Amino acid sequence: MKNRFLLAFLFLTVFAFAQKTTFKIKYSEQLAVFIFLQHLSENYPDNVFKTEFEKSKYNTDKYKIVISKFDKLVLDYSCRFDEFPYGSKKTMQTEDVLKKNLIETTDLISFKNRSVGIIPSKTLIDLAESISEFTPIYNELIYNPNKEKFEKQLEEITKYSNEHHIENFFNTGLLFYNSSWDNAIPFEIAFYPLPNSKGFTAQAFCNNAISAIQTDLKSYKDLFSVMMHEIYHIIYDEQSLEVKTAIDTYFKENKSNSSNYAYQLMNEVLATDLGNGYVYEQLDGKTDTYDWYNRKYINLMAKQIYPLVKEYIEQKKPIDKNFIDNYIRLYEENFPNWINELDNIMTYRYVLSENENDFTAIGRMFRYRSRTQYDSEITDGSIEKMKETPLTKMVIISKNNPQKLKLLKSKFKELNKWQFKADKDFAYKILLDDKSQLIVINQKKETLETLIKSIK
The missing domain is CATH 3.40.50 (Rossmann fold)
Known part of the structure; x- marks a missing residue:
């Protein structure tokens, strides 16, 4: 993901995608507290949440026991989609489903009802109790001190998103990836405040995305380019079995020694091209001259193939064999030694x-x-x-x-x-x-x- 920063929406805003599919963008207190607890773990690197907690009156044995108990909960089980070509579709993670349920419910009773069977019942009970215990602590230390700035920014972002028709970029991705989306299923994005910070990481899963907002963020084109980068990963993941099988075949039939490692890199490269390249350019009026991604292989390959990606977008053409063959050729011609690094x-x-x-x-x-x-x-x-x-x-x-x-x-x-x-x-x-x-x-x-x- 490009090292730019997203901004969040506190209250519900709806964007229309393809005139039917909607983006429901909101603040989720339950999710915010869950993430807060994750960041308080002894195994988690130093961060602003941990700093605020450690200097507070709540840094006592009583609450440290709650944090330790939360940290020991096993929340992440996985399920592979074995009929898809290896690595072409994301493995289903139960923690993603739990976060989805935190976003899409408004109280912990509803959350538990929706989440029964995903993880063991005792684990689910302990998880809900931990979130309940730390909700007032989170609000006192993090949310309430930043509420005024947070809400003011969101008003500005809402206006920006409406004026720039951000919803159109979703359809761009559907066409380019030759993917599909059920218009009856909204895409829900949850954001939470991140004080005293100059950066964040964004994540997307299922029909959700989550991200933090630093209170001094001003560049809204950065917000939406990175947000769409994460959403494009989901659109790629939702390609049909037939499309993924065809793409897998194109790579395997290509004679280049670079074809396999070019394939491994492609998902991140294409999300970078569409989000940090195309969306940013459309919002800013010119191509971003800085790095698009903070890893050289992704950044350099994304910039190398951007003219090809932009050509396909402008001609409303989906990924095909010709695209894959040219992608591999550009990888091999420009970075021939990468398969040895x-x-x-x-x-x-x-x-x-x-x-x-x-x-x-x-x-x-x-x-x-x-x-x-x-x-x-x-x-x-x-x-x-x-x-x-x-x-x-x-x-x-x-x-x-x-x-x-x-x-x-x-x-x-x-x-x-x-x-x-x-x-x-x-x-x-x-x-x-x-x-x-x-x-x-x-x-x-x-x-x-x-x-x-x-x-x-």
Whole structure:
């Protein structure tokens, strides 16, 4: 997401999309308190919410116990849509559904009624009790001191959104992505105040988006360009099985060695082009000359293909095979070495290691991640499962090295002629036929970090 800032709406405003679909934009106290509690966790980095709480009269053992109990609640279970091509559709997360229900209900009784069955009943009861306990604390420390500024900004934003017909950009995305949306389902966006801050992060899920508002934000074009960036992720996710299967086929049939990693990057690149590129340009009258995204691979590729994306938008053409082929060509011609840069390819990783500390080390070395899977066994079955994915495949061998290396060699035809010395430290990388990189780490004496840094 581009490092620009969104502004929020406190009261309900309705925008018409395609004359029928509506945006219901509002402030949700329940959601705001939930996020407040998340930010008070000991495991959460320093933030403005934690700062305000720690210097308040509520920073006592009584409330620390509530925070600790909330922090231990298991709220996030997942469900994959296995019929879709791997990685093309977002996994359903129960925490997203819980946040959706917090937004779309006005009291905790209604929230619990709607959320029964999503998580265990005891967990749901404890969650509602935590939110109830901290609602007056949140209002006293965060909401009420910022209420006046918050509401004044929202009046200005409402006028801006109406004057610039923001709803039209939703239809632009539907057409470009060849996606669909049921007009009977409103898109609900919830915002909450973020005092003493110069930044925020936005998130979208289901038919909802959430974001914070800093009290001194003035640039409304930044607000809507980033908001639409997040919404475009949902429009991409809602492509039909047929559309996603066709796009997946276009990438797999392309002969370029870069096709797989270009595909992994595409979702974020296109949302950046449409939101931070096209929407911003339409609102400001000129293209944004600053970075559109704070990660080089996404930022540079988005700017590289923006003329192609804009051409399709202006001609009202949906993504097709020609678009995909040109996208891959521009990736390969302009950034041919990206498929060898670990900072890029380890964003999408599947790691096998019998030492679970290696997973923590990998996380430290490659903090930015999009898709990640870990397995603490190196077996015939775990290797086969890894092979089924298009992710970068890293196998770290530190036990029974000769046997594990022989097993690995037998599972990949690309390793038929590979010669290795099981008693020596080494790191080996090879591009597989599925256009993903396989990285083999044989660890005897050297640290994992040293071996990974030795990869050419």
